Amino acid sequence: MRQRSTAGTERLRRSNTGAVLRALRRLGPSTRVELARDTGLAKATVGVIVADLEEAGAVIEEGSRPGVRGRPGRPVALRGGRFLTLGLELNVDYVSAVVLDLAGTIVASSSRPGSAGEDLRDLARTTLSEHVGADTRLVGATLAVPGLVRGDNATVAWAPNLHVAWPGVSDLLETLVPGRRIEVSNDANCAAYAESHHGAAVGVAHSLYLTGTVGIGAGIVQDGEVMRGGAGFAGEVGHMPVGDSTALCGCGRRGCWEASIGLHAMLAAVDMVELDTPLRTAEAVAVRARTHPGVRAGLERVGRDVGLGLAMLSNVLDPEVVVLGGYFAPLGDLVLEPARRTLDERLPSQMQVRPDLRPSTLGIEAAALGAAERSFGPVFTGELELSA
Amino acid sequence: MRQRSTAGTERLRRSNTGAVLRALRRLGPSTRVELARDTGLAKATVGVIVADLEEAGAVIEEGSRPGVRGRPGRPVALRGGRFLTLGLELNVDYVSAVVLDLAGTIVASSSRPGSAGEDLRDLARTTLSEHVGADTRLVGATLAVPGLVRGDNATVAWAPNLHVAWPGVSDLLETLVPGRRIEVSNDANCAAYAESHHGAAVGVAHSLYLTGTVGIGAGIVQDGEVMRGGAGFAGEVGHMPVGDSTALCGCGRRGCWEASIGLHAMLAAVDMVELDTPLRTAEAVAVRARTHPGVRAGLERVGRDVGLGLAMLSNVLDPEVVVLGGYFAPLGDLVLEPARRTLDERLPSQMQVRPDLRPSTLGIEAAALGAAERSFGPVFTGELELSA
């Protein structure tokens, strides 16, 4: 896992190694010839790169696939279990940790209530001690937070809902993985990244992730990359003036989208009370909706306002897929159907492909999973070299 | 201007050559040592690259800058006049052409009324014959159109306002520059690119361009790159539900932003009539506003609705700078001031830096200029090699 700064011919090798790794992630187990065709490199070059990766323990040769004429190819696959990343999430009322391996397998995934730096540190320590040992290499670690992260990917400029002294957390992180810098990233951006790599938007270049809790947040993926904006504020869509223009928002203004479709607005619409977590609350609402038409009507109203805002966002961003997470996921079509109808009404009829609205399939650990995946980013771009 | 497909060590050289060219564009005339410092390459490498570029005619050595201790550096600068690109625009009622050189100097820039393929071809032919000769090399050409361009950067999926048979234009282009493919691009995206390279958003990584004519369009620049969206529809913001929800839009729906701030809505607000072009119309409105409070009040209303939509866009995209073009440019602060006030009211107070609203400084040829600049893109990334 050396990080070299030389810009010599080794940079070319690292870049090509990244291309091979990306191809393996995309294609699954592949022979050297298949990798050569996909990457455009020469057979010989791929052979050398694969040999290096094998020695480093990053790929492993599988049994040959016979059946066709000629010498059978010997597929290589990304090797799981050896190179790991840690993804953490520190949220308002819970902390999560995910350990991911190079093959894309989720090695560990856990959450627990809590909101203090100590909770996070304990969870991370436990997770690390259980899954990271002498025969594994920790490639990187990323922490997802519900706040505005500066361009340095390390410090938080603004986190209104996080009642933790930031310098404290920052120090905790240093003690957690000594000598290794932990990147910090926005939670909605991480969740969007998770959806585009492991969730409902796999293989989609342009997607949008919308999460509903007390607040509303979005993560924008354009061409496979998370969009941050000038100050890291991109995707903070909760306070767009959308929906009921008289609804009072927590921010003091009226007419924010959040005031129409945030968790509390949804609960008011169905006349129910909040349980311990947004997900559990939404599950209870979904159950009650089966028997109570009034609840369905309330969700219909919420869904229309969701669709109204998505019409805005689709006009601006033109995503192929919109993934709805947070409390929207358990409610599924109860909210998505009216949203789709509103979207159909409001989108320009000439727009070729309406974005596909899908509920999130990842659970509460979505952001932590995305954080872990992001730590693999430098490996797949070739910035970071894997070594035994 | 060979385009090589080999992925050998020459790719590394091309990439490094691109880095040197970018540095020269950004820093202006620089010595080899300065370029080495900026790019991170070794002095020797920069020396070889600069020698190659000089032989190709892409850079030229300037007089030395003495005055300090030691051997004086001999700055090299991008050489204008030799490598050129052609930018074209085919719009509803005019056609434009811009010739740009490698140094970023606008060699030629002209517009004329017209909307047919023949008008475009004639203008392009004249421009080319006047400025592209035996001692110059045409690097590329790009055509900007008010419509939806497919991912192939060559064909148009949808251009409602363009009353030209598209296959016809496509054929015309082939005859124009034989053997060279002309890229096609969206006009708002081109104008946004022009503003970020030559206009009011130079040096800004995240900017937004908003143009007002009969319709409203936006171009989004994120990290210096134009954002296209899944189907090339990103930035088609005219039909977002913003502003007067009762206003009837040309699309048949009510409440589109365009119906509140499009040229016709603005004229209705100030009770004036349309002249031959949006720019000329807006100039007349600006003159009349000096003496007529009613006109100023009308523009105030339009400006507030501009600000309302920009609040949406800023929440989603977080741009550092918003450039307002089209009819907004001549009106300047008459529209921008109320827009700024509305933006201040509607943006989350925690947002660190409010986007800076600036009128466009580029005229009617903005899109054609951006189209020309885009043709230099592959040169500065190292995809396309300049050769004598």
Place this chain on the structure above:
DNA sequence: CTCATTAAGTACGAGACTCAAACTAATGTC
């Protein structure tokens, strides 16, 4: 069973590139 056929993977030499260090060149300072 033998051998041609087919396709995957490897060995090797040529060519291109970057880099660090040594070297040359040009200027100001004392």
Place this chain on the structure above:
DNA sequence: GACATTAGTTTGAGTCTCGTACTTAATGAG
């Protein structure tokens, strides 16, 4: 005029990719 200082070039070593030729491992026809 010697010397310090900085710019740029030369040189030799080390890497990398590539095309070609070769080896290896399977199938199928006779």
